[in-house]
Amino acid sequence: MAFLVLVAPLGVFADGTGVAAKPLRPFPMDDVGLAQPLPVPLEDALRASPPRVSALYVRRGGELAWQDRDKVAALVDLLHALDDEGLTPADYRPARLEREAGDALDASVDEAARARFDVLASDTLLRALTHLQRGRLDPGEVYPGWEIPVPPPELDLMAITRALKAGEVQRVLAMARPATDGYDALRRSLARYRNIVRLGGWPLLPVRDTALRPGDVDADVALLRRRLAAIGELEVMAADVAHYPDVALEAPAPHHYDAELVEAVRRFQRRHMLDDDGIVGPRTRAALNVPAAQRLATIRANLERARWLSGTLPDHRVTVDVPGQWLRYRRPDGETWRTRIIVGQPGRPTPVLHSSITHLTLNPTWTVPPTILREDILPQLRRDPGYLAAHEMVALTPQGQRLDPWRIDWWRPGAVMLRQRAGPANPLGQLVLRFPNDHLVYLHDTPSRQLFRRPQRALSSGCIRVEGVIELARMLFEDTGTSRDLMDLIAGGETRNVSLARPVPLALHYWTARVEQGSLPSFRPDIYDRDDPLIAALDRPVVR
Known part of the structure; x- marks a missing residue:
């Protein structure tokens, strides 16, 4: 045959x-x-x-x-x-x-x-x-x-x-x-927001000198109810007494900022990475006033991203959502562990890539990346070479020989490396999770743990700071069969690399709209201004 x-x-x-x-x-x-x-x-x-x-x-x-x-x-x-x-x-x-x-x-x-x-x-x-x-x-x-x-x-x-x-x-x-839950959820949100646009969008809240606070009685509260009802928060909508006299006593007072409306606002704030305090101040009002057509375009952009990645998602155990500023680890037993992260600030983006976590550095020293050296530290050194000693840093040749910082022309330093010793002040904290990439980025600990409490955390120079990274490392040791005692190694204080017994696949992705657990879509800040070029390209007619 x-x-x-x-x-x-x-x-x-x-x-x-x-x-x-x-x-x-x-x-x-x-x-x-x-x-x-x-x-x-x-x-x-x-x-x-x-x-x-x-x-x-x-x-x-x-x-x-x-x-x-x-x-x-x-x-x-x-x-x-x-x-x-x-x-x-x-x-x-x-x-x-x-x-x-x-x-x-x-x-x-x-x-x-x-x-x-x-x-x-x-x-x-x-x-x-x-x-x-x-x-x-x-x-x-x-x-x-x-x-x-x-x-x-x-x-x-x-x-x-x-x-x-x-x-x-x-x-x-x-x-x-694409046969993924995320894609299907975005499709459903696309239909919802397209219908909102067809109906003329949602009401805009006027600029005001004072915030709307729980308990307020104000004409703008009625607009707030209509705005949230437009996206599906229907329980906050006050009934029209003229049309529904029998339910008037059970319906919320349209101008009263009551507890149920506060909870709807807090849900909105969480979906938009805002302080979920229930107060409609300038930032919350700005998020509420983003036009429905713009939200619709953002969903379209993320559907295209989902199509690019539709054949690559299932094998990744560690997933970093850069705009959402969280990390998820899917363990072999099906358990999912999730934590907050800090990602690159505008101008110093965290890249989008796929790789695998291969090893850890415990009690790491920190070799200053070129961008941070050029933009952050050199201006300090030009004013005072004593900056290095104050921050437990040394200047080195590319071959690792120590240099006298007072003899270096910091306006033209040449091939100089700066390295900070391990310790409590080291910006990498107690450990680093490393994965091959061309951007010199990694997942790491941080001594500035209070920053994880911020709702928006695009604060780093490209690397990813992970809340609870030691717990993540412990799970990686356990799940890969890496037979070492992590805490004993850290307590020893020695800077050392430890390889995982098996690499763990890693994905760094960029989603500015996501739907989780069947909820309403969550819109994240477009930290690196990537949506507009994508939307413009989607809208550009194909020439054939």
Whole structure:
């Protein structure tokens, strides 16, 4: 029995064309009844098409897929449904398909024209499915320096073929959609916020000299109720006595900032990384007044990020959400441990990458990174070289030889390294979790633990400070079978590296909108201004 190996695209360019190829599973020719070459009109129509389109017709044994007007109409409906995924249906030109179907499926049209239309429809379908599964944009073009490879699309051509034969075009869409809870939750939020926008958005709270506080009676409280009810906090909405006289006594007073409304505001504040004090001051009011259309665009941006990562998520044990400023460790037994973190400030971003935690440094010294040396410490040294001694630092050559700080021209220091000894004042604290990367970043302890109490913690120079990092290290020792006593090693005071018995996969991601545990979406600050370029690229028409 002869076998045929097909190729499918490995990733996509911004316009949806293939960028590489990988072999698909061989299958017997008899499975598709392919005993003869494809019909000549179809072969001619396929010459300029991506390999994935040819593969589809080989799987179909050369049979055309779109010679029924009802199927074409279903495909057009499918393309319009991409709006529900945060994609732009017009990018796939459904109107052109409808127009050309009217001509190509006429009984008087020759086989070549029918084949050309059929290939156009199949190419449109597979391009749309690839975009749905792995993203429409090339992340490297939106974010220079993007390091996470977009996995190749996993489109089951045999299943697609069977669904097309059965006329189940909508089922094809479900086959390609990223199968993650996070993606589905964002899709539901997209529908909610799109409806809010259609209805005209939500009321804006006026600027005022005083904050709204629990217990206040104020006309603005009624606006606050309407604003929160618009996103689903329906229990705070006061009833209209004229329409609902029987429930007037049970409904909240519209202008009274009562306990139930306070709790709704506190939930809103937590979802937006604000102090959850229930007081509507300038920052809370600003978050409430972000237009619904802007929130909708943020959800679309994060749906695209989810598509880029849809084939990479399950294996990561340690996940860092940079804008959300938390870390989650998924243990082998299914338990999840979560903690607060401090991430890079604007201008010194924490990168987005995938790696693995390989070892720990206990009682670490701190070699000052180039950016901190240049921007933070050199200005201090130019005023007073005694800064080093006051901070338990030494100046070293690249070979590790100690230098006299009073003999260095700190305006032109050359290749000088600064190192701070281990101890209570060391900014890395008692231990560092290290993972290979080109950014010299790591997870580490900190002596400034009071900073974890802040709701927004983009304060570092790119590395990630972890609250409870010693507990995280202890779990990593236990879960990887690393047979060392962590606390005894730390208590010894010696600076030393300890390798984990097995590497632990790590992901650093950037989500400015997330939905957790079936709740309303949480919107985080776009610390590094990455949403606007992504949204602009999604809105830019595809030129074909």
